[in-house]
Amino acid sequence: MSGHRVQVHPSIDGIGREWDVLMARARAPVFYRRPFLRAFERHPLHAVQRVAYILVTDARGRPLAGLPAYLHQGVDPMRVIADHFTHARGRPVLLSHVWHCYDTVLPVRPGEERAARTGLAALREVAQEWGAALYGMANVDAAGPLDRLLARQGLHGVDIDVGWGLSLPRFTGYDDYLASLRGKPRRNLAHDLRLAARDGVRFRRLPAADADLDGFVRLARATAAKHGNSDYYRPGLFQDFVRALGDDVEVLELRLGDRLVCSGLALLDDTRYHFWACGFAPMNGYSAFYAVFDHIMRGAFASGRPWVELGRRNPVFKRRYGLTPRTLTARFAETR
Missing domain, CATH: 3.40.630.30 (Gcn5-related N-acetyltransferase (GNAT))
Structure with a gap:
């Protein structure tokens, strides 16, 4: 040394x-x-x-x-x-x-x-x-x-x-990834996407400067409250932090009319597309989280990065959708 x-x-x-x-x-x-x-x-x-x-x-x-x-x-x-x-x-x-x-x-x-x-x-x-x-x-x-x-x-x-992610080069693209899933998870995803489309849920991918970060924090705190961890997203402070990330973050929003029903943050580096945080509202008969997951995975494949990272927690969902665990x-x- x-x-x-x-x-x-x-x-x-x-x-x-x-x-x-x-x-x-x-x-x-x-x-x-x-x-x-x-x-x-x-x-x-x-x-x-x-x-x-x-x-x-x-x-x-x-x-x-x-x-x-x-x-x-x-x-x-x-x-x-x-x-x-x-x-x-x-x-x-x-x-x-x-x-x-x-x-x-x-x-x-x-x-x-x-x-x-x-x-x-x-x-x-x-x-x-x-x-x-x-x-x-x-x-x-x-x-x-x-x-x-x-x-x-x-x-x-x-x-x-446990952290969860997926190596993307093993698939030819998003459709190939979907085809690798078992029948029930694939059908569940298609079902929720179909109901979201029926209701007119719209998707936007945009920079933090143009996003509804107040809405994100409101949804994320409500989602985190289920785990007793709302203060992971401290109002005001968290919005300022995300804006300061500049081009290293993008925001994915789902809206039903004028109402924000789901919002996720993706962090970007040279080799990973990170689905870092998400908040979502309850919907009628389906989950907005499934819809934003579809857009996250499409965005990860489109980015050309070799790995999508989906962080910690929610192991049942992540195992069901073929993600790889690491202790x-x-x-x-x-x-x-």
């Missing part, structure tokens, strides 16, 4: 274009791109006490690895700390990434995996300096190389959730 240099920045805009180059080379998810990080700085979707952006370079200043880190205290919407790291409950923890990220990685320039260990050592040092009880990462793919690296570095892991872990270590 000799020759590596570590920079710790308090703001993403304190780092130049080298961050963007690194994230592109590492094919990092949208959650690591400058628009998302800047939006979270300006409009934090949950409380953070301090922020650090750790950048590992070589002696010439070439970026090799980077990760954001957030100091939390008492913020645990998925009850990861409360249920699995109880001795740290209510104490400060240093976490990468934020809880709204379900796709945690450690972006590394290809061929420079040793720099990842330097980044983790820097994460531990920041945790020590800031008085965190724990440091680590949540929502890591349990079958991926990062989970194995974290284990080798002594971070204790627990399974916390997500949290790995933490005590700060010494």
